[in-house]
Amino acid sequence: xxxxxxxxxxxxxxxxxxxxxxxxxxxxxTATHVKxxxxxxxxxxxxxDLMSKQHFALYLANDAxxxxxxxxxxxxxxxxxxxxxVLHPFCPGYLLFLHYGKTTELQPNRFGIPEPQLxxxxxxxxxxxxxxxxxxxxxxxxxxxxxxGGGFYDRTLSQLPAxxxxxxxxxxxxxxxxxxxPTASWDIPLQQLITPAKYFDFR
Numbered sequence: 187x188x189x190x191x192x193x194x195x196x197x198x199x200x201x202x203x204x205x206x207x208x209x210x211x212x213x214x215x216t217a218t219h220v221k222x223x224x225x226x227x228x229x230x231x232x233x234x235d236l237m238s239k240q241h242f243a244l245y246l247a248n249d250a251x252x253x254x255x256x257x258x259x260x261x262x263x264x265x266x267x268x269x270x271x272v273l274h275p276f277c278p279g280y281l282l283f284l285h286y287g288k289t290t291e292l293q294p295n296r297f298g299i300p301e302p303q304l305x306x307x308x309x310x311x312x313x314x315x316x317x318x319x320x321x322x323x324x325x326x327x328x329x330x331x332x333x334x335g336g337g338f339y340d341r342t343l344s345q346l347p348a349x350x351x352x353x354x355x356x357x358x359x360x361x362x363x364x365x366x367x368p369t370a371s372w373d374i375p376l377q378q379l380i381t382p383a384k385y386f387d388f389r
Contacts, residue, residue: 199368200332207324207332210361211250222359223253225382227260233385239316239353243269243283246292248299249334251321252357252382262288269310271338272301281342283315284308312345317353320376323362329376329388330367331356343374353377360384 214222230236242261247253261268267285273295274280284301285308292300302308312318320339324332333339346352356379363381379386 200335200370203332203364203367204323204335207362207364208249211323211359214250214359214361218359219250219253222382223256226252226254226357226380227256229380229382229385230257231260231264236317236353237264237266239266241267241269241310241314241316243271243310243315243318244286245271245319245321246300247321248297252359254319254357257319258286267310269315270302271342272304273338275304279337279341281338283310283312283318285310312342313347313350313352315352317355318343319355319357322356322358322376324364324367325356325358325362325376325379326364326367327386328366329379329386330369330373331376332367337372340372340374344372355380357381 244254244258244261245251247255258268268287269283270286271281272284274282282304284305286302290302293303295301320331320333320343322331322333331339343354354374354377356376358379358381360381360383375388377387377389379388
């Protein structure tokens with residue numbers, strides 16, 4: 187378990203890891219990205235426990251994140267419901283999850299990331315989702331997750347009740363694994379994580 191750090195040194199450590207791993211991810215060849223995306227879709231669709239679920243929250247890749255488009259296509263083909271994160275319009279720092287179908291129109295949010303247009307009829311409550319696949323910058327073997335620093339997922343996932351059946355699963359390239367992540371009190375650890383090479387279960 188990570189040792190507590192002074193807030194300033196904690197922030198510096200996390201920032202350094204974030205910068206280093208983002209560079210590693212951005213330097214991956216295009217062929218590696220394509221292969222990783224295909225392997226992700228195959229790993230998920232070949233896992234019976236995951237495919238027994240119906241409601242999947244995903245994300246659209248940004249900043250060289252593991253591409254989810256083949257997985258989204260595979261889930262649609264299997265008749266699953268897919269949802270994408272949308273920046274909450276009234277609660278800064280939180281996310282909503284909206285239904286995402288083949289004809290859903292997308293628009294860029296303030297970070298330039300495509301998201302569905304806000305429609306209250308298409309919102310799926312976080313607690314009603316079966317699986318939330320989260321992006322991340324780095325992870326360790328204890329299931330600690332380091333995001334981009336905005337805290338959107340940590341705040342949003344903190345709303346889940348303790349007895350929630352929703353599975354929180356990180357998605358990452360193999361190069362995003364580090365030995366030990368310095369953690370903060372607000373971090374929400376992962377239950378599982380999938381890379382092109384391995385399926386981690388931290389439960």
